[in-house]
Amino acid sequence: MNRVGIVVFPGSNCEYDAAAAMKALGVTVELVWHSTTDLSDFDGVILPGGFAHGDYLRPGALARFSPVMAAVQRFADEGGPVLGICNGFQVLTEAGLLPGALQKNIGLTFLCQPTTLVVTSNNSVLTSGATIGQELVIPINHFSGSYTCDDETLERLLDNGQVVLRYKDNPNGSLADIAGLANERGNVVGLMPHPERAMSTLLGSADGRVLLESFVAANVAA
Amino acid sequence: MNYFVIVDVTLRQGIADPEGATIERALPALGFSGVSNVKAGKSFRMSIDAASEEEALEKATALAERLLSNPVIEDAAARLGETVTP
Numbered sequence: 001m002n003r004v005g006i007v008v009f010p011g012s013n014c015e016y017d018a019a020a021a022m023k024a025l026g027v028t029v030e031l032v033w034h035s036t037t038d039l040s041d042f043d044g045v046i047l048p049g050g051f052a053h054g055d056y057l058r059p060g061a062l063a064r065f066s067p068v069m070a071a072v073q074r075f076a077d078e079g080g081p082v083l084g085i086c087n088g089f090q091v092l093t094e095a096g097l098l099p100g101a102l103q104k105n106i107g108l109t110f111l112c113q114p115t116t117l118v119v120t121s122n123n124s125v126l127t128s129g130a131t132i133g134q135e136l137v138i139p140i141n142h143f144s145g146s147y148t149c150d151d152e153t154l155e156r157l158l159d160n161g162q163v164v165l166r167y168k169d170n171p172n173g174s175l176a177d178i179a180g181l182a183n184e185r186g187n188v189v190g191l192m193p194h195p196e197r198a199m200s201t202l203l204g205s206a207d208g209r210v211l212l213e214s215f216v217a218a219n220v221a222a
Numbered sequence: 223m224n225y226f227v228i229v230d231v232t233l234r235q236g237i238a239d240p241e242g243a244t245i246e247r248a249l250p251a252l253g254f255s256g257v258s259n260v261k262a263g264k265s266f267r268m269s270i271d272a273a274s275e276e277e278a279l280e281k282a283t284a285l286a287e288r289l290l291s292n293p294v295i296e297d298a299a300a301r302l303g304e305t306v307t308p
Contacts, residue, residue: 058292065289071308101294108240148237148295160298 001081001216005042006086007072009063009138014049014085014196021196021208023045025216031189034066043216044081045072046086049141049194053135057085059102059144060094069095079220080189086142089180094131098183098190099157100149106173110143114194114204122189124182126189129214134138137206138193140171145192147174147181159183165191187218195201225270225278226303232263232293266290267303275302 004022008015008031019029034052039045052063063069069091076082076097081180084092092098105111114137119130130136149157154176157163165180173194180191195208233239234269246293248255272278279300286298 056292061289062290093294098292101292103295104240105239106238106240108244122252146238173240 001043001218002026003030004044004046004216005030005032005039005044006046006048007032007034007036008048009050009052009066009091011052011054012048012050012087014194017194018046018048018085018196021199021212022216024199025209028106029079029217032068034063034068036068037071039068039071039075039080042075042080044083044218045075047082047084047091048196049086049088049101052087053090055087055206058094060090060092063087063091064094073097074189076183079185079187081215083126083215084188084190085194085196086192089192090144090186091207092190097188098181099153100147100175100181101134102144102192103146103148104128104144104175105142105146105169105171107134111145111171112139112141113171114139115171116164117193118168119164120129121164121182123161124164124186124189126180126182126191126195126211126215127164127220129208131218134210135168136165136210137205138195138198138208138211139204140193142172142192145172145174147178147192157181162186164179165190165193189215223272223274223278225275226305227268227270227278227282227291227300228303229268229290229298229300229303230263230283231266231286231296231298232261234295234297235247264290278302300304
């Protein structure tokens with residue numbers, strides 16, 4: 001992967017963290033405004049954390065209708081690697097690129113803390129370089145991170161190995177401890193924790209590296 | 223005609239409602255007893271130009287399903303209101 005596009009919505013606030021992480025891995029980064037309608041120049045697309053469109057109505061509900069989302073859909077359909085982090089994950093579920101929805105945390109508390117994740121599938125562009133059972137310490141920073149979906153969807157996600165990351169100690173009430181999941185093809189991944197903030201032991205953890213290195217190593221037609 | 227429409231968005235059956243549960247738990251401390259099944263939701267009010275009541279409700283239902291609610295976790299119901307709030 002040479003060039004990554006990081007989508008910036010009005011209210012995004014983790015785009016520079018994501019850009020710094022990508023640059024640290026030797027990738028050229030471009031921040032792209034949400035009115036963009038063409039992402040064909042990129043080898044990968046990241047939807048960063050933040051509060052797109054103020055999170056009004058529901059997180060991701062309005063971002064889903066930003067012009068860029070049709071381009072993200074097309075990019076994903078063509079097999080391009082797409083990563084949604086935190087608010088980006090919420091946008092991907094609202095847009096229907098990933099199944100289910102993210103609700104308010106079970107304790108109604110904004111959570112900002114390191115969490116231990118367990119890699120449960122390496123069948124995705126984010127976890128292909130990780131080992132199943134590997135534990136990663138990565139921070140979360142969200143109010144609406146409680147994943148939910150119907151029983152049928154959950155069964156399908158588990159059967160297909162689409163649940164890629166789980167919380168070791170579930171902090172937010174997510175169904176089946178789900179912290180991150182992929183689409184069936186494995187090229188679209190969303191997760192609530194912030195791997196881009198776990199790039200250096202000096203700042204607490206470098207466990208996000210294995211995930212983002214996998215993403216960067218992904219082929220365009222995953 | 224201009225119709226005043228109210229759209230109620232509620233969590234679907236079986237979906238966790240931590241907000242409703244927290245409100246319910248707070249009520250006894252305020253002296254309200256015998257209150258159960260508290261559910262939190264959202265209410266939207268709007269004026270809609272349409273040829274008939276049915277058309278106004280259809281339009282409201284369509285926009286509620288497309289935007290105001292997330293069908294994965296929420297139900298939306300449109301009804302006519304009596305007054306128009308400016």
